[in-house]
Amino acid sequence: MECVLGLVGRDFAVVAADTSAVQSILVHKTDEDKVMVLDSHKLMGASGEPGDRVQFTEYIQKNLHLYQFRNTIPLSTAATANFTRGELATALRKNPYMVNVILGGYDKDVGASLYYIDYIATLHKIDKGAFGYGSYFCLSLMDKLYHPDMTLEEAVDLVDKCIKEIRLRLVVAPQNFVIKVVDKDGARELARRELVGDSASAEAAAATTVAA
Template sequence: MDYLFGLKTDKFVLLAADKNAARGISVLSSDVNKFYKLTSKCSMVCVGEGGAADQFANYIQKNVHLYKMRNDYEMTAQAAAHFARKTVADGLRSRDGSYLVHFLVGGIDGGAQSVKPYLTYVDYLGSKYDAPYVLHGYGGYFCYSILDRLYRNDMTEEEAVKALKTCLSTLKTRFVINFPEFDAVIIDQNGTRKLGNIKTSDL
């Protein structure tokens, strides 16, 4: 049971994820970090079976860092997403086995004069979906209609965070599974910054 949230405007990308690690009906931990910083302006939030998510995300993270060391410039968010998607697709066709992961990649491409926020979702089959807002998990059943109503391409950071909190408040009220805490980050032209823990008990 995981919940991932991504929202893209014309200036920034907002990513959020729950902090639960669960197996079956048991919660194993409520303090799991699902974020992986790929570049100064790009992050991945990844979930999957067992240790698959951590193994896969670390592999992507280290290869993106290696790309910068070899070329003296960072990979774009779109290129990082394509590399990660291809890794999943290649895994499906190899004898080593597939990566049972789902992930969002968000970041900022372009220079100071041409900011290009980027957001995509990739599933365990390597299917890739670019959209202004994406959700993973059962929470999407409750929250897509909320974002259909609230989303604007020119949203401010405060409005985007308010939309996120509206979604989380709805999950708290309507969804049978309890998500006590969420991590969230905003990625803009100045880099990546954490918004800190969002506790659903405060909503």
Template sequence: MESVFGLVGKNFAIVVADTSAVHSILVHKTDEDKIMLLDSHKLMGASGETGDRAQFTEYVQKNVALYQFRNGIPLTTAAAANFTRGELATALRKVLLNWYFDIFTLWRTEMLVYSYKNPYMVNIILAGYDKDVGPSLYFIDYIASLHKVDKAAFGYGSYFALSMMDRFYRRDMTVEEAIELVDKCITEIRSRLFVAPPNFLIKIVDKDGAREYEWRKSIKDTPPVAAA
């Protein structure tokens, strides 16, 4: 029941994500940070399979840092979004390429054993601030679709977050107005979603950089019970 959403304001962009680490019917923790700081002025909010989400966002983060180290300048937000989209597309197509290759080489023995590589099952909201462009937000889904948008959402919470943003969003919103809208989205998700995540993390990026802004918590993790 993940919920990740974001929006662009007058001189900033905000990304919000739930902080629940869930497997099947179990909640393992409620303080999982699903918004990666790619560099000083970029945020990547991700939803999807836990392993894919952690591995892929770290992979993108390290490659963004590597580009800056090699070239002396950071990637723009648009370039980082296109790099992310390209890596998702490459991983997605490895499945079909390996399948066709192995079927071609093994068809005489009628064997269907092949090397199977999974694509990354992650959906991404990438936000950034560029000096010459200002704030921007990119929607990237698990099948490598890429769109520059003013607002976006993934997960079951998107049904309600998108509805609230469609009703109240404006492109020239101040930070205070945007946070008020974020709180409306969180309240709606908590009240309407049958299994709603209790805690949310809000991060912001503007000319001063990318940083954590606020938490919205309704429960806290309890320490494990010591064995008798």
């Protein structure tokens, strides 16, 4: 029941993802960070098989660092997207990675950009996008509410609307989400959205039981 989404605003890109680590009917943890900071100005949100997701995102991150060490300049966001697509395409004919990626970045000469890359190495530059079961609700909300000149506050509000809809409509909805942003000031975590209501209610009920 994973969900990764992203959008581009006026001069920034936002990438958000759930933080659940799930296998079959079991939730192993609810604080898994699925949005990796690749370098100072790039974010990669990934969904898919946990082993493939962790291995592939780390592989891309380390190769970006290696390129910068060798050439003294970082890859652009577009070059990173094409490198990522190339690695997925190569693996597709050998041992495929079951990973879907939303890549966001900021370049001085281009501004913010966002790329959609799926497990069969499809690459598209997009303004908004989502992966996972949550995309059924996110994409329709984005179609209605998104506009290219969004401020950061408007973008976060749209992400919050998507999270609310996922929690409301999805049968087995992820509890927690992380939201990260990249702009001229770099890539960083912006906020976490944690569903604390249920745990608070459980603690209150436990306290009442003990008191009784």
